Amino acid sequence: MQTPLTSRVFSGLNVRLESVLVLLGLALAMAIFAPDFLSLSNFLNILLATAVIGVLAIAATFVLCAAGLDLSLGSVLAVAGVVSGVLCVNLGLPWFLGLLGGLLAGGLLGAVNGLLIARAGIPAFIVTLGMLSVARGLALIISDGKPVYGLPPVITFLGQGRFLGVPMPVWIFLALVVVFHLILSRTRFGRYTLVIGDNEMAARVTGIDVPAHKIRLYVLSGTLAGLAGLLFAARVNAADPTAGVSYELSAITAAVIGGTNLFGGRGTVIGTLIGALIMGILQNGLNLMAVPSFYQQVAIGTILVLAVWLDRVRDRRRV
């Protein structure tokens, strides 16, 4: 038995060499074949386009690592955006109450998911599939089915502003990546998340409060979805109740391409960042090459299946 090369090279970050190589290979291919791919402004474009899905993908990573699932991310995103829009615009409340309201709405819906999963024992798939529909309906009810326009300037700055030339959503996304990477890989909260996904009984018998931890995870997931909703609304300067449809699937795809085990126990946030960037670069490069978006969907689906297949081959070789 010898330490695999990948874990030696990237042991500090716990990132798989394969995903880094795919990312670099893809970037290289795009640099050669896609006109204007290789520029700072295009690089920032990719990051900007990745930010909202990326924040959702951080949430998906945590939930998947604990062998859970959150299908309601995209709908919760819409609720948070609409809540902050209604608070700020329709009710004329100050911007920070709008932000707080959006985050709280996300966290609250996450708490409902968590309680139903951890206390009532309903499978996460069912609970969050239900929430996918319920939250979408709530977003439409709260906004009366229409987008809310004219968000306060502080909020739109978070979506459209730049700091040192870099768009604010990119700063926020990258800051979250660093913080949540440390949480997942270095703190007890992250360790228990992985252990619950690995072997729930091991977590229970060693004294980890599994139900409480699961509830916290879904609250975290909902809150991050809320934050993604605020960023999205801020960027397009409209809180749209139909925003984020099927984003949860992109988020899960990014996490899985980045090496998160769909059945729990393994995953990193840096890996998920790489997964999200692979998707972002693919989309961006194919756009620049004027490949119709229909083909992009085929490409992303193929990469997802390839990533998991590679993973299986690797595991079989290892064990």
Place this chain on the structure above:
Amino acid sequence: MSTLLELHNVTKRFGPVEVLKGVSFSLEAGEILGLLGDNGAGKSTLMKIITGIYSLEGGEIIFSGKPIPYPQHNPREARALGIEMIYQDLALAKQQDVAANIFLGQEPTYRFLGFWPMIDKAKMETAAQAAIARLGARIPSVKYPVGQLSGGQQQSVAIARALTFNPKLVIMDEPTAALAVREVEHVLDLARELKRQGISVILISHRLPDVFAVSDRIIVLRQGTVVADEHTAQTSMNNVVAHIVGAH
């Protein structure tokens, strides 16, 4: 010797099934108790009550002179009291490394940037290495995922986890069932060593020779009640088997 654990008339039911019908016995400090009984006799349920996974319905359990406060008792509290259990399936997180498994639920932390508690990996790995060495086990690296180790090595990890936090009582559930002959002797030696250190052991096993080799006393559970409580030196395998199958 002083009494470590006393059970008084412990009862437990799951729905209509009465699993424990008033179990009473006591355990001295530094005593090795063999707990025997057929499948479904209530051994596992009883142990899970002691380790805080289940609550009890009636009766009382006194540990180190204090009643255990059911139903608030839980696995964290049990470990804080010094009650550790080595599970038959080992209860390990297979994708996590050896050090992570040994310190599961008890990770040492330091304050990153002065305020953010993070797991002290270096300290954990050093201590895990020492714990494995104390057991005389050989494991390539404490950074290996447990799932990559052999069955015997995995069991060493489970044992190290139980012994690292100064237990007063170690419950072993079928610790020798999946082991090679040489490894069995190792586990039995370990039970004797714990006894020497004044640590009590409850050994659950279907292998009577193992139980007779190390235990001071043997208790037989049958259909949720204690049907025999005898000193090992004063009983025989035939007698114990008769109790287990209900031929008395």
